[in-house]
Amino acid sequence: MMRTTPMYINSTWTEALSGDSREIYNPFDASVIARVPEGGRGDAHKAIQAARRAFDTGQWPGQPAVERARLVFTLAEAIDRDREELARLESLDSGKTVEESRWDMEEIAGIFRYYAGLADKEHGEVIASPFPQTTSKVVREPVGVCGLIAPWNYPLLQASWKIAPALAAGCTIVVKPSEITPLTTLKLAELCHEAGFPPGVVNVILGPGAEVGAQLAESPDVDLISFTGGIATGKTIMRAAAGNVKKVALELGGKNPNIIFDDADFDLAVDYALNGVFFHAGQICSAGARLLVQDAIHDRFVAALRDRMSRIVLGNGFDAQTEMGPVISQEHLDKVEHYVESACQEGASLLLGGQRPSAPELQNGYFFEPTLFSECTSDMRIVQEEVFGPVVTVERFTTEQEAIDLANGTIYGLSAGFWTRDPDRMERVAQGLRAGTVWINDFNVYFVQAPWGGFKQSGIGRELGRSGLEEYTEVKHIYHNYATRPVHWFGAAR
Numbered sequence: 001m002m003r004t005t006p007m008y009i010n011s012t013w014t015e016a017l018s019g020d021s022r023e024i025y026n027p028f029d030a031s032v033i034a035r036v037p038e039g040g041r042g043d044a045h046k047a048i049q050a051a052r053r054a055f056d057t058g059q060w061p062g063q064p065a066v067e068r069a070r071l072v073f074t075l076a077e078a079i080d081r082d083r084e085e086l087a088r089l090e091s092l093d094s095g096k097t098v099e100e101s102r103w104d105m106e107e108i109a110g111i112f113r114y115y116a117g118l119a120d121k122e123h124g125e126v127i128a129s130p131f132p133q134t135t136s137k138v139v140r141e142p143v144g145v146c147g148l149i150a151p152w153n154y155p156l157l158q159a160s161w162k163i164a165p166a167l168a169a170g171c172t173i174v175v176k177p178s179e180i181t182p183l184t185t186l187k188l189a190e191l192c193h194e195a196g197f198p199p200g201v202v203n204v205i206l207g208p209g210a211e212v213g214a215q216l217a218e219s220p221d222v223d224l225i226s227f228t229g230g231i232a233t234g235k236t237i238m239r240a241a242a243g244n245v246k247k248v249a250l251e252l253g254g255k256n257p258n259i260i261f262d263d264a265d266f267d268l269a270v271d272y273a274l275n276g277v278f279f280h281a282g283q284i285c286s287a288g289a290r291l292l293v294q295d296a297i298h299d300r301f302v303a304a305l306r307d308r309m310s311r312i313v314l315g316n317g318f319d320a321q322t323e324m325g326p327v328i329s330q331e332h333l334d335k336v337e338h339y340v341e342s343a344c345q346e347g348a349s350l351l352l353g354g355q356r357p358s359a360p361e362l363q364n365g366y367f368f369e370p371t372l373f374s375e376c377t378s379d380m381r382i383v384q385e386e387v388f389g390p391v392v393t394v395e396r397f398t399t400e401q402e403a404i405d406l407a408n409g410t411i412y413g414l415s416a417g418f419w420t421r422d423p424d425r426m427e428r429v430a431q432g433l434r435a436g437t438v439w440i441n442d443f444n445v446y447f448v449q450a451p452w453g454g455f456k457q458s459g460i461g462r463e464l465g466r467s468g469l470e471e472y473t474e475v476k477h478i479y480h481n482y483a484t485r486p487v488h489w490f491g492a493a494r
């Protein structure tokens with residue numbers, strides 16, 4: 001299957017100004033599945049100008065919110081209709097199992113429905129003015145032109161967390177998917193076209209982050225940049241955004257602790273420890289890749305985990321029996337291997353995996369075996385840094401406070417989970433953990449109604465929920481004096 005899809009700028013299908021293109025690969029076997037334009041700064045500039053005009057002429061932001069809601073809802077219905085095609089495209093492009101991609105598409109349609117529903121629920125607020133014969137009200141207005149930059153691991157899901165609320169709020173958008181996984185976002189552009197968004201409201205551009213993404217971050221014509229991706233890129237974007245003090249929303253990485261207390265439901269905790277890590281071969285920002293296990297159950301837990309991990313079925317995401325696909329690219333595979341080597345050198349005990357699988361049918365793809373390290377300590381790189389692969393580390397602890405301190409002992413604070421039957425401990429530990437999401441007796445749960453985002457260096461701002469819509473609005477206070485009297489303060493005889 002070979003697709004060729006141009007970029008989408010000002011409601012027009014567009015090749016790159018340079019004429020350059022890029023091949024897109026299936027991580028399962030490194031085969032070429034598509035060729036797309038490779039945009040550059042000039043293409044980004046064109047898209048930004050289209051979004052700027054669409055915003056400044058007011059056609060979209062000035063529309064009644066119910067009208068915007070109608071179009072966002074129409075888009076949700078189109079996504080729902082084409083969800084199987086979208087899911088298959090996502091799996092081809094990212095290597096994740098088609099079953100996982102189906103969940104993503106269901107969730108994505110729900111995200112557009114949710115924000116279509118919220119679009120006309122913003123009523124503003126009347127303030128009790130301290131002055132007579134005046135009124136004071138607070139309204140929310142769309143922030144303007146938004147640059148939306150998405151990563152490769154959940155290409156359409158992460159883009160939709162931005163696109164749906166931005167459109168519902170009345171912003172105009174320039175979307176940049178990861179250059180290696182653009183296919184579902186291009187398909188979404190087709191669905192936006194079909195839904196009938198006015199020209200310039202939705203633009204999708206492609207190309208390398210350091211050019212196209214950087215142009216979005218730097219441009220004085222962009223009012224807000226919302227970015228999901230790695231911490232180093234996030235910092236670069238913050239610096240670039242300083243030029244015009246644009247608003248910045250960042251969803252960055254995580255090194256998420258999953259704490260197993262000795263009073264936990266043992267079998268459930270083992271089961272969910274696997275769910276916490278191995279979806280999409282561990283390439284999840286919220287992967288519970290850092291297990292903290294209490295002394296009394298440590299050895300039994302590690303043995304049970306190792307046993308289940310050894311039975312994970314690797315393969316093509318389109319095969320029904322496949323449980324885990326490849327990682328995204330050769331470059332990423334090299335990075336995972338490098339972390340595994342560093343963990344061995346630092347003294348972690350490799351209990352399983354740690355290498356590429358030997359099965360002949362997996363040799364063309366970017367596969368890595370589920371990998372388990374025990375005897376890990378908090379000073380190891382493998383414990384502190386995001387590996388973003390099918391690798392889990394186990395640290396041992398004795399007391400509750402020690403578990404909290406270990407859990408909080410990284411620069412990240414995206415999510416955290418813990419397992420216990422003690423209701424008092426549930427409250428204490430949930431309060432002690434410094435993370436944007438805390439799961440008690442569960443892991444890796446997210447839904448559109450609840451906010452998502454990170455403490456510490458895991459990010460700035462929140463996506464999803466009402467906060468996800470508020471990110472795309474400016475607060476305006478309107479004060480009206482309807483009985484203005486002279487004050488004669490300056491230059492008048494008193």
Ligand SMILES: NC(=O)c1ccc[n+]([C@@H]2O[C@H](COP(=O)([O-])OP(=O)(O)OC[C@H]3O[C@@H](n4cnc5c(N)ncnc54)[C@H](O)[C@@H]3O)[C@@H](O)[C@H]2O)c1
Nearest residue numbers: 150151152177178209210213214229230233251252253285
């Ligand atoms: N917090 C969350 O909700 C969340 C969700 C998904 C992924 N992530 C994080 O994303 C990372 C993996 O994604 P990735 O490898 O695609 O990240 P990345 O930072 O390499 O790239 C993300 C996007 O930024 C673009 N980009 C790269 N350099 C840029 C620059 N200088 N200026 C502007 N844009 C630039 C890329 O082209 C891509 O579209 C992981 O760290 C993961 O934890 C976080």
Ligand SMILES: C[N+](C)(C)CC=O
Nearest residue numbers: 153154283284285286
């Ligand atoms: C936010 N989430 C869990 C959907 C994807 C993180 O990579």
